[in-house]
Amino acid sequence: MRRLIPYPLMMASLLLMWLLLAGFTVGQFIVGIGVALLAGQGLAALHPASPRLRRWDLIPKLIGIVLYDIVLSNIEVVKIIVTGDRRGRRAGFVNIPLELRDPIGLAILSVIVTSTPGTAWMDYDSSRSTVLLHVLDLVDEEAWVDTIKDRYEFLLREIFE
Amino acid sequence: MSATILLWSVTIAQGALALAMCFALIRMMRGPRAQDRVLALDTLYLNSMLMLLSFGIRTGNDMYFEASLIISVLGFVSTGALAKFLMRGEVIE
Amino acid sequence: MSHAADLPVWVAVLVSAFLLLGAFLTLVGSIGFYRFKSFYERIHAPTLGTSWGTASIVISSMILFTVLQSRPVFHEILIGIFVTVTTPVTLMLLGRATLYRDRSEGNPGVPPMDAPLSGRRDTERR
Incomplete structure (x- = not known):
């Protein structure tokens, strides 16, 4: 079998x-x-790594959170584009250290981050396991780090590790 | 009644998508750098795929779905290849 | 529009609403793509079209064909899944290529390879 x-x-x-x-x-x-x-x-014949899912029950929760966040950030980015370049907004890079090591978990995290308008996954450094993100509206850097780490990475670690 | 509603909304939506394609095209011509043009090409692919889907809604024909699926595959492959070229082309120079 | 003649009005309204929402999100994304000043800002704009823009038009197409053919038609969801899975790949490849090009040319406003970790702002691009 x-x-x-x-x-x-x-x-x-x-x-x-x-x-x-x-x-x-x-x-x-x-x-x-x-x-x-x-x-x-x-x-x-190619021997790809098979994903090991530990917590099936958390997947619907993750999907729900991501869909909700995509709707919210769509509204945010539409506001930014329609109201034009306000003085208060600044875009910038954030370098976030990650605890997540599972390659499939990282791939899903990158899909989540890039699908959400306003954040873009730029580079992943596997030796330091840090990820470089570009954020369109970098008002509060700590808030973005907390969002990525507590909202997505925590759930992905529960599911995959 | 419903035909009129649908006709108007599809026409407006197609106008909006055509305008979106124009913006992507202007950015593609302006550049200023190669990566902007590649991203503009990717946006153009996406907009034309959505345009084909709206043509499917306009005509009620299922075949447009297949065309837009193929366009999205082509867009992915070509943008990926161009992005790879942007990286590798610089290494040789 | 002969196929739409005997469509219930609420279906037509629902299809139109989703279609217009998707088209306008895509349009706003393209306008932003045109207006933003730097490449790193521009890379955010098309994701409006690839996330809810595509999803909304796909939903509207699914509703219409389900009612027209009076059987569940879900194959448009493949486009949604495909776009969702492939957009991050292309954007990531483009972002990395741009970072590489900017770093090798020594352009300002790009974080170095060993950029400091979170908490501090690395660069301000504007």
Whole structure:
């Protein structure tokens, strides 16, 4: 079983994508399973790291928090663009040390940070494990560090480590 | 009634998207540096993908979805390749 | 617009609302992209279009086709997922390329490789 289905999560999402594109019929389901099995064997030859999820139950909470923050920061950035360059705003870089080491957790953190308008993930230094962010509205630097560390990194560490 | 509502909103939305494409195009011509042009190209890809989706809503035709999926894939690959080139091209100089 | 003739009015209103919201978020993102002064500020503007701009237009398309074909149509969500997953990759690659170029040219306003850690402001870009 382990050899036939090396990456169950990836293969299930591949099957779902196949069904979404080709239509939910029995025939496409069988073809999709064949494609997923073949792709799984191909992926096994590459030996990617399989994610180890410790806390499934926290994933909906993370998604909810991220969607809420994306809506809020969309409104913030729209305000900044529409009202023009006010004097008070300054953009700048923040260098944040991270405790998160899991590569998939870091990838998800980068997706969260970049998807949220107003923050952009610039560079990750793996030897010092620090991340360089660019923030559009850097009013309170400590607040941004706290947001990244307490809101996202804490949850990601709970889920992955 | 609903056809009129939809027609007007799709027309306004397509006008807004076309205007967005114009802004991206002006930034692409102005630059000032290569990375600005690459980012403008990425924005242009995104806007044209959304434009195709709105054409799908306008005509009720499902085929536009596939075109916009392909455009988003192409945009990702080309922007990634150009960004890589910006890094590597400087190393050789 | 013959396909929309026998559409319920509330569906048309819902589809229009999401479509207009997405289109205007994308437009504001592009305007910001045009108006911001430095590249590092400009990199934030297109994320308006890639986050709620795309999501909103995708939702409106899903609602319309679900009602039109009177069966659940979800395949547009693939575009949303794809854009969400790929945008950070391209923006990160571009950001790193720009940092590299600025550092190798010695431009001001760019943090050095061993920039001090959080708490202090490294640079002020304006």
